[in-house]
Amino acid sequence: xxxxxxxxxxxxxxxxxxxxxxxxxxxxxxxxxxxxxxxxxxxxxxxxxxxxxxxxxxxxxxxxxxxxxxxxxxxxxxxxxxxxxxxxxxxxxxxxxxxxxxxxxxxxxxxxxxxxxxxxxxxxxxxxxxxxxxxxxxxxxxxxxxxxxxxxxxxxxxxxxxxxxxxxxxxxxxxxxxxxxxxxxxxxxxxxxxxxxxxxxxxxxxxxxxxxxxxxxxxxxxxxxxxxxxxxxx
Amino acid sequence: xxxxxxxxxxxxxxxxxxxxxxxxxxxxxxxxxxxxxxxxxxxxxxxxxxxxxxxxxxxxxxxxxxxxxxxxxxxxxxxxxxxxxxxxxxxxxxxxxxxxxxxxxxxxxxxxxxxxxxxxxxxxxxxxxxxxxxxxxxxxxxxxxxxxxxxxxxxxxxxxxxxxxxxxxxxxxxxxxxxxxxxxxxxxxxxxxxxxxxxxxxxxxxxxxxxxxxxxxxxxxxxxx
Numbered sequence: 001x002x003x004x005x006x007x008x009x010x011x012x013x014x015x016x017x018x019x020x021x022x023x024x025x026x027x028x029x030x031x032x033x034x035x036x037x038x039x040x041x042x043x044x045x046x047x048x049x050x051x052x053x054x055x056x057x058x059x060x061x062x063x064x065x066x067x068x069x070x071x072x073x074x075x076x077x078x079x080x081x082x083x084x085x086x087x088x089x090x091x092x093x094x095x096x097x098x099x100x101x102x103x104x105x106x107x108x109x110x111x112x113x114x115x116x117x118x119x120x121x122x123x124x125x126x127x128x129x130x131x132x133x134x135x136x137x138x139x140x141x142x143x144x145x146x147x148x149x150x151x152x153x154x155x156x157x158x159x160x161x162x163x164x165x166x167x168x169x170x171x172x173x174x175x176x177x178x179x180x181x182x183x184x185x186x187x188x189x190x191x192x193x194x195x196x197x198x199x200x201x202x203x204x205x206x207x208x209x210x211x212x213x214x215x216x217x218x219x220x221x222x223x224x225x226x227x228x229x230x231x232x233x234x
Numbered sequence: 235x236x237x238x239x240x241x242x243x244x245x246x247x248x249x250x251x252x253x254x255x256x257x258x259x260x261x262x263x264x265x266x267x268x269x270x271x272x273x274x275x276x277x278x279x280x281x282x283x284x285x286x287x288x289x290x291x292x293x294x295x296x297x298x299x300x301x302x303x304x305x306x307x308x309x310x311x312x313x314x315x316x317x318x319x320x321x322x323x324x325x326x327x328x329x330x331x332x333x334x335x336x337x338x339x340x341x342x343x344x345x346x347x348x349x350x351x352x353x354x355x356x357x358x359x360x361x362x363x364x365x366x367x368x369x370x371x372x373x374x375x376x377x378x379x380x381x382x383x384x385x386x387x388x389x390x391x392x393x394x395x396x397x398x399x400x401x402x403x404x405x406x407x408x409x410x411x412x413x414x415x416x417x418x419x420x421x422x423x424x425x426x427x428x429x430x431x432x433x434x435x436x437x438x439x440x441x442x443x444x445x446x447x448x449x450x451x452x453x454x455x456x457x458x459x
Contacts, residue, residue, distance in 0.1 A: 065454070120407040127403050131394040136458035140390045143451045147383075147408055150447055154411040154440050161432050162414060 005201065012198050015191035022184035030181075036100050043093040045189035046086045047115065049196045053083030054118060056200075057125075061145035064138060070211065073138035076145065077129065078203035080122055082196055087119045113159045114152070121148040238330040245334035252311070253342065259307050263300040263346045268353065270296040275357045285358040290420030293354055294413060297347060298380060302402050304342045305384035308335050309392050318392075321456070328453040332385065336448075339381040347373055363426030372423070372430065375437040376416035382441065383408055386448040389455055412440045 023041035030037035060076035063069070094112065095105040106112065125148065129141050253259055274292050278285075312318040321331055354360060362369065384405050391400035419433035 117407065117410050120410070124403050124407045128390070128394065128400065131396060131400055133393055133395065136393045139458045140393060140455060143390065143455060144404065146451070147386075147444070147447060150443055151408050151411065154436065154443070158411040158414045158436055161436075162418065 005198075008194065008198055008201070012191065012194040015187065015194055019184070019188040019191040022180075022187050027181050027184040028178055033101050036097060039093050039097045041184050041188045042192075043090060043097060044185060045192040046089040046093065048189055049192045050083050050086035050090060050115075051118075052193065053079045053086060053196060053200070054122060057083060057122075058145055058149045061142035064142045065146070070138065071208065073142070074204050074207040074211070075200075076138075076142065077207050078200045080125055080145075081203060082200050084119065084122050084126060085199075086192070086196060087115065087122065090115055091119060108159070108162070110156070110159050114155055117155045118148075118152065121151065238327050241326050241330040242334045242337070245331055246337050249311075249334065249338040250341065253338075259304040259342055260345060263303045263342065264349060266303055267296045267300040267346060267350050270299060271350070271353055271357055280358065285360065286363070286424045287421060289354065289358050289360055289424060290417045292358075293351075293420060294376065294416045296350070297343065297377075298406075298409070298413065300346055301339070301343045301377075301380050301384060302405070304339055304346075305381065305388045305405075306398050306401055308339060308385055308388045310397075313392070328456045329449050331456070332389075332448065332452040336378075336382050336385040339385055340377055343377050343381055344373070347377065360424065362424050364423040364430070365426075366423065368423050368430055368434070369420070371434060372416060372419045372437070375434065375441055376412065376419075378441050379412035379416070379437060379444070380405075380409060382445050382448055383412075386444075386452065386455070389452070393458065412437060415440065 019041070023038055027038065027041065029035055057076050057079040060072045060079060064072040064076060094115075098107070099105050125141060125144050128144055129137055132140060271292075274296070278288065278292075280288060309318065312321070321328075384401070387404040387408075388397075388401050391397040391404060394400045415433040415436045419430040419437070422428050422430040422433070
């Protein structure tokens with residue numbers, strides 16, 4: 001498995017550079033929006049990647065609740081942290097695009113709000129992990145992840161009813177998108193997914209290592225405490 | 235009456251008696267909500283027509299903030315003299331304890347709402363143009379939505395450093411759909427411009443979903459060690 005890491009790293013680097021070339025050079029300039037539309041090749045793949053990572057976090061949390069395997073919890077942490085980073089990219093690139101195209105930075109549209117609420121829920125998840133004392137953190141964090149997932153359909157319906165006028169979906173219906181644009185988008189999505197997997201992987205290894213170090217230190221502290229006691233009893 | 239039911243009632247009666255004697259939660263909530271009302275009233279200074287549109291939001295934001303005060307005290311009280319540890323080792327079902335705490339908070343926040351509503355009406359010149367009989371339903375469903383998750387997250391944040399700050403950080407993001415539903419339902423009733431049906435159904439769905447989830451996971455959280 002460890003050999004696969006550099007391979008994935010190289011693959012990610014190649015894909016990211018190819019994706020950049022595709023997005024900035026090969027893909028045609030959009031007719032009405034102009035070059036500002038090219039941010040779409042980073043915005044949309046980031047969003048998809050973030051949602052995949054949040055889903056990974058949910059699955060890992062459920063598996064943790066069922067099995068109490070600490071490795072699934074390490075995966076949940078890694079996925080949540082990287083997911084929040086990608087989600088932040090989405091929330092930052094969105095307004096940059098929206099300002100010249102829609103004329104506003106932000107609107108309480110369905111997908112925007114859903115993304116923002118997801119981001120808020122996962123930031124609170126990370127805060128909980130940060131503030132929690134070590135022993136029970138994985139368990140209560142996993143429960144919070146499940147609660148967050150239960151919340152998503154409710155957020156969806158509430159915003160859907162609250163703001164029915166959303167702008168046209170960029171993808172899906174119509175299929176009027178230029179194939180070169182679609183190609184650039186999918187390449188970038190692949191590159192971003194690889195990149196996310198790479199970062200998640202190293203974060204996961206870091207988390208597992210950190211726990212090993214903590215355990216070893218706790219053990220050493222116990223042993224050290226044991227020594228003077230023996231000395232005093234002698 | 236089943237054993238779990240009598241346990242719930244016993245814990246609830248104990249909490250109510252404690253609150254009746256000390257009046258800690260209700261006093262701090264009331265004063266807090268009063269301050270929020272006064273400050274909002276200063277900062278917006280609305281006419282009667284405007285206030286109808288914004289009052290739903292103001293009322294529920296004030297109640298949400300005030301509810302956090304009560305929710306934070308829910309479990310803190312049980313930490314003295316290791317009462318919570320005694321619960322953990324006792325064979326009593328954990329869900330009975332949870333229901334008692336949630337019902338207790340529901341009663342506290344409902345009392346707060348009953349006392350604060352006249353004040354809101356006075357300060358903002360409110361008069362419902364829609365079907366006013368729906369307002370108590372919105373209040374009951376909305377309050378339960380806040381306290382069921384609030385009680386659960388308060389139990390979760392017991393295990394954290396600075397738990398008083400942790401509770402709103404956990405509760406507010408999850409409560410966004412419920413809060414939106416309460417605010418929109420109240421506004422629709424006050425203005426009478428559209429029906430509150432959808433929001434009532436959404437609130438009811440939220441209540442059912444999270445009550446079930448809380449009952450499912452409470453034992454795990456209580457015994458987390």
